[in-house]
Amino acid sequence: MTDTTARLALPMIVPGQAQKEMTHNEALALLAIAVQAQVTAVGTNVPPTDPMLGECWVVGPAPTGAWVGQADAVAGWTGGGWRFVPAHPGFTVGVAYTGRRARFSDQGWESETAPAAVVAPSGGDVIDTQARTAITQLLTALRGLKLLPE
Known part of the structure; x- marks a missing residue:
């Protein structure tokens, strides 16, 4: 038996434990940090000097101070x-400022990208071409949001 859970490193109560x-x-x-996580920023290496209670950040690759x-x-x-x-892998956070x-x-933390604008088909002689272009744009946007596999 381990002292923490495998994914979130939550402490486990052990038999005979006091307090x-x-x-x-x-x-x-x-759990208050991890469940439906909302962070102020991603990739921050220096802890803020005056954080507010409940604020969260994704720590960067070269943390300093209390985040070492x-x-x-x-x-x-x-x-x-x-x-x-x-x-x-798979841990997802909302980023407040974006x-x-x-x-x-x-590969580390990856921010979701804004979906590309999709041009609606307008009819005429090239409707098939326009429809194919719109579908391709939609598929690209959905893959960029990780809603469809690459």
């Missing part, structure tokens, strides 16, 4: 200080 509420509360604090050793994790400011949830999402994969 089980401490472990349980720590797990709740980490937490590259790629989601860092959340809590009443007890910084808490970190490790990234795992209104888009970022997803972690084996």
Whole structure:
């Protein structure tokens, strides 16, 4: 048996443990960061000097200060200080300043791109060509959002 869960590194209560509420509360604090995660920014290496309670960031590849050793994790400011949830493939966060999402994969954090404008077919002699172009644009946009496989 391990001391933490495999994906989110949540602390486990072990048999005979004293002060089980401490472990349980720590797990709740980490879940508050991880579930429907919303971050201020992605790839930040320097912890903010005056974070607000509940704010989160995706730690960059070369963290400093209180974030040293937490590259790629989601860092959340809590009443007890910084808490970190490790990234795992498929972990997705909302990015507040862009209104888009970022997803972690084996290549690191990737921000979703804005879908390309799709031109609607307008009829006439080249409707088949226009329709094929519109369908291609839609497929490209859906693949860019990771809603369809490449």
